[in-house]
Amino acid sequence: MNLFIDTAEVAEIREAQSWGILDGVTTNPSLVAKTGRDFESVLREICSIVDGPISAEVVSTDAPGMVEEGARLARLHRNVVVECPVTPEGLKATRSLTGRGHRVNVTLVFSAAQALLAAKAGAAFISPFVGRLDDVGHDGMDVVGQILEMLDHYTYPAEVLVASVRSPVHVIRAAQMGAHGATCPFAVLQQLVKHPLTDVGLERFLADWKKAKH
Numbered sequence: 001m002n003l004f005i006d007t008a009e010v011a012e013i014r015e016a017q018s019w020g021i022l023d024g025v026t027t028n029p030s031l032v033a034k035t036g037r038d039f040e041s042v043l044r045e046i047c048s049i050v051d052g053p054i055s056a057e058v059v060s061t062d063a064p065g066m067v068e069e070g071a072r073l074a075r076l077h078r079n080v081v082v083e084c085p086v087t088p089e090g091l092k093a094t095r096s097l098t099g100r101g102h103r104v105n106v107t108l109v110f111s112a113a114q115a116l117l118a119a120k121a122g123a124a125f126i127s128p129f130v131g132r133l134d135d136v137g138h139d140g141m142d143v144v145g146q147i148l149e150m151l152d153h154y155t156y157p158a159e160v161l162v163a164s165v166r167s168p169v170h171v172i173r174a175a176q177m178g179a180h181g182a183t184c185p186f187a188v189l190q191q192l193v194k195h196p197l198t199d200v201g202l203e204r205f206l207a208d209w210k211k212a213k214h
């Protein structure tokens, strides 16, 4: 199970990386905008922190533009994975970028049908947005289950990277289903490690240790 962090904040990435549990990073235009920093310099810095797939999204909406932008992003570092939306133009761009040897993360996936097309276009990663599906009254993890069941019959190289993760429950369900990975905001990574009984237990151990002979 791969755990990615879904942020463009380098301080969060450095901290998560220091825990020794991080396999990659995903960003998107909204997350990059929040940093107030230049995209390419943030991306270079992220690539210097984590040695794993780093998704960087294109903002062109036509295939030639996505391919040009994606190829430029991929040239910045060997770990850059180009993120393309699952639109007809995004599928064209995915096929073209994949043909040029770049890895593509097909993003904004909300259905098994979209995931199937992404796999056929050559995606290295497929990102179903579970939290946003939950927000509109669906069960995002049901869609993940459909995608995994579907891909299990074939040999597409695509990995399912559960995205728009809002809570540890999404991550645990993803792992139970055998999803290849989940990308989590830093707050969710913190929630994953935190347990009140661990805190209480540690406090008690340390208090008792003070009373022990040593």
Ligand code: G3P
Binding pocket: 006, 026, 027, 028, 129, 131, 132, 163, 164, 165, 183
């Ligand atoms: O990587 C996709 C993810 O960032 C979307 O998350 O929380 O904006 O739905 P959210």
